Amino acid sequence: QVQLQESGPGLVKPSQTLSLTCTVSGGSISSGGYYWNWIRQHPGKGLEWIGYIYYSGSTYYNPSLKSRVTISVDTSKNQFSLKLSSGTAADTAVYYCARLSRRGYDSFDYWGQGTLVTVSS
């Protein structure tokens, strides 16, 4: 059973970089056909796709966040990470990591529990 777990600071000061890591267990991050995603949810709002990375390092980002987002992967640790620069209060959200399966049709088949990040001084 694949499990994903987000970790990182729950409080970030404005203008600083938000950094989170997702640790994958129960499966290899290097398995083909799976893409590793970050998704966020502002309080009381809907889901927003941030971007994904393949184990090879190729990435795609939400165009609205692209200038501030970096997603990286560490296959040796079975982890992938998110960096969102120049944080503002608008980045306060629950951040989820999730696996996108492209073995057949697209589906986010495994999710982390989510972690709340607050951007505030």
Place this chain on the structure above:
Amino acid sequence: SSELTQDPAVSVALGQTVTITCQGDSLRTYHASWYQQKPGQAPVLVIYGKNSRPSGIPDRFSGSSSGNTASLTITGAQAEDEADYYCNSRDTSGNHLVFGGGTKLTVL
């Protein structure tokens, strides 16, 4: 286009059938997947592809698609189905992913 549009709220009487829709240009090319989210919990995949359910998802959940609209149908809605439902698909470029705004389902 990068938008998927859902009705904000839908209600259904206990035991009745309800359909939640998702509209967007990209759905003419790509299939939608559907997620159920209950308060304080991570989303859960309920339907993907043409009409596939992950193991553990009741068969009262089904999916369909026509033109630019994808639909999630719950046949015989139960109290535990009360939740927010989100559709997801690729955008028209095929490179990015997008979620619908979500539909809050109330079971009366």
